[in-house]
Amino acid sequence: MPTLKYKRVLLKLSGEALAGEHKTGIDPETVAAICGEIGTVLEMGVEMALVIGGGNIFRGLSGSAKGMERSSADYMGMLATVLNALAVQDMLEKQGYPTRVLSAITMQEVCESFIRRRALRHLEKGRVVICAAGTGNPYFTTDTTAALRGMELKCDAIIKATKVDGIYDKDPATHPDAVKFDSISYDETLSRRLGVMDATAFALVRDNNVPIIVCRMFGGDIRRAVLGEAVGTIVREN
Numbered sequence: 001m002p003t004l005k006y007k008r009v010l011l012k013l014s015g016e017a018l019a020g021e022h023k024t025g026i027d028p029e030t031v032a033a034i035c036g037e038i039g040t041v042l043e044m045g046v047e048m049a050l051v052i053g054g055g056n057i058f059r060g061l062s063g064s065a066k067g068m069e070r071s072s073a074d075y076m077g078m079l080a081t082v083l084n085a086l087a088v089q090d091m092l093e094k095q096g097y098p099t100r101v102l103s104a105i106t107m108q109e110v111c112e113s114f115i116r117r118r119a120l121r122h123l124e125k126g127r128v129v130i131c132a133a134g135t136g137n138p139y140f141t142t143d144t145t146a147a148l149r150g151m152e153l154k155c156d157a158i159i160k161a162t163k164v165d166g167i168y169d170k171d172p173a174t175h176p177d178a179v180k181f182d183s184i185s186y187d188e189t190l191s192r193r194l195g196v197m198d199a200t201a202f203a204l205v206r207d208n209n210v211p212i213i214v215c216r217m218f219g220g221d222i223r224r225a226v227l228g229e230a231v232g233t234i235v236r237e238n
């Protein structure tokens with residue numbers, strides 16, 4: 001077994017990641033590919049909690065922009081994360097990895113409820129804990145969920161796997177001269193307004209000094225991040 005830098009990690013995926021080229025919905029081939037990447041990490045003995053967004057199906061803010069009551073729209077967003085959690089659970093188990101979906105909103109016919117001690121037990125037993133339904137509260141995001149669950153499950157790092165290979169000083173999609181950071185402090189991330197996570201999530205992580213690693217979803221980056229190799233961008237105290 002290789003030496004792990006981070007034994008227990010919280011992996012955050014956006015909902016859009018599951019949609020592949022389509023932007024919306026769930027693309028089974030993309031989900032299979034993501035689960036393949038996750039599998040290589042699990043094979044090393046890493047304990048993993050997973051938070052998946054819901055933006056490929058529904059975002060509260062876009063619902064409220066169209067006139068819906070914000071809380072109702074946010075509950076729809078939270079339910080969207082449950083759909084994604086079940087899709088990833090199904091695929092991970094097809095690939096041979098045991099999982100549990102733990103939802104912040106009780107739905108006992110579908111999955112377990114999120115109970116911290118139960119989640120910890122699943123992690124210790126090598127099951128992937130998929131944290132569904134966000135924090136269970138409107139006006140929050142799945143970034144905040146990732147920060148919260150990362151903290152309460154005592155994860156050694158939060159890995160935010162994205163399409164981009166790290167944090168840049170400006171948007172690399174529109175600025176060819178954008179420069180990538182290998183490492184950056186919490187304070188500089190805030191002062192440069194780099195928008196790694198929303199402000200609530202970021203404050204929570206900073207106050208508790210948990211490193212955030214932003215890296216690509218594919219190409220073995222998550223595996224390398226867990227091994228402590230220089231990959232993507234790491235946000236931590238100086």
Ligand code: UDP
Pocket residue numbers: 013014015016052053054055056058059060061073074075076077078080081133134135136137138139140141142143144145
């Ligand atoms: N959401 C919420 N409370 C939470 C987490 C999520 O109300 O604790 C809702 C919110 O409406 C959000 C949606 O769920 O827009 C989907 O989550 P998010 O936008 O974070 O997903 P992502 O952008 O990562 O796909």
